[in-house]
Amino acid sequence: MANIINVQGLSKSYGKKVVLDNVSFEIEEGSIVGLLGPNGCGKTTLIKILTGLIKDHTGTVKIANEEIGAYTKSLVAFLPDTSYLPDWMKPGDAIEYFADFYEDFNKDKAIRMVTDFGLDPRQKFKTMSKGQQEKLSLILVMCRQAKLYVLDEPLGGLDPAARSAILELIMNNYAKNAAVLLSTHLINDVEKIFNRVLMISGGKVVVNSHVDEIKEKDKTVEDVFKEVFSYAW
């Protein structure tokens, strides 16, 4: 299988604080990868580098064998951990926006999903609840036929019913030859969908395993997470 992500010797510091320290890993197509680690371990920084939001790093980062740039951004569907749509946008405006900029965006599917998820097409983004905002953002991301989906805490702040609906949305809509990189704290909810986990601690990748390898040892992802990050409690 071809690699979607190729990271070699990646380092990033904020002043004297090293956030990522010589990180290397590869992710191949078809993978659903859980990016796990305690707060401040470097997950979001790694995600920002993959999506082109941080450029002042050292090391090599490639998406589909290309350096991060305008082309790789056309391959990556990104859901940040913050609401990023302009306040004035209504779901219809946001769908038009994505249709204008992303050739792989399925506009009809997005319009259908907005209705299916009970969102009002005329409601402004700023007047939506957090849950509604997250649903709309995720619909926009998952209606793309991207090569890589990067989802930063897509379940944060949602009730269990909504989490389940969001996971279903992700699983039913990602392109099967793509890779999904999903960062979360809620391992229990999502470990059943991962086929690989990447755990980061102190700026380094401390676990990079297929879930099958973990299961062969009669463990769950959560067990490994607790073992690795026991210091954090």
Next chain:
Amino acid sequence: MLGKLLKYEIKHSARYTATIYLATLAFAAVSVIALVFNSTWLGVMSCFMLYIAGVASVIVTLVSVIKNFYDTLYGRQGYLTFTLPVKCSTVLISKLITSVIWIIVGFIVMGITLLTVFLYAKEKSESIFESFLDSFLVSGLAEMLPSGLVIAETLIMFAVLALLTVITYVGYVFFVVTVANTGKFQSHPKLFGALLFLGIFAGVNTVSNLLTENIPLTFNVATDRVFFAFADMFSVEGTLLSYGIGGTIFSAIVAGGLLALTGYIMEHKVNIK
């Protein structure tokens, strides 16, 4: 992609500016109505409000240019803008074009305001204007006025210089906001941004003023023609106006350099919080 970016830029930034422009035009319309119906109290009130709205439209435009640039690149919307499949230089060009358009519109609205107030005052104080005009004609100053064509060419030249100046200041602002939101400066972006702007403003303007006076390249207005001359502004004779353009050209070159640097930082050094 530039066209699509421009569409959303204008749509987004119009939210800040359209209201004040519409209010200004509404007050201008009321002033005209007051004039037609000869209502003094309505005329005075609407002219006063029109003046306030005209000044506000320029201020709102300038603030919205800065706010829009910051919000859509270095605020939370930066997550959307910087992940679009578009080169950063294209994003920057779209913001520059939109900002310049809005600033020009702002000044046009201000111009309409001043013109309306002037016409209203002229209509209400016709005798004063007539006696002023008589004095002007009697004094012989009218014969020194340039022809209509010369006035038109002069206005076009100053419009070009004004456009260059607008682009120059927008270039400063984009550079300052970008640098202040990159690397070590992100801890105190507003303080650093203000200091950097003042530094660039003072430094470039000082050099620009020296070049305006000393570079032998001037735009000149005589009663019968306009012309450029390779002489400094104090040595061209027989003109109504002589303006050194070396300083403006220097400022525009500096702004062009700063815009190129801004594009480079956005492409290679960006660090969205």
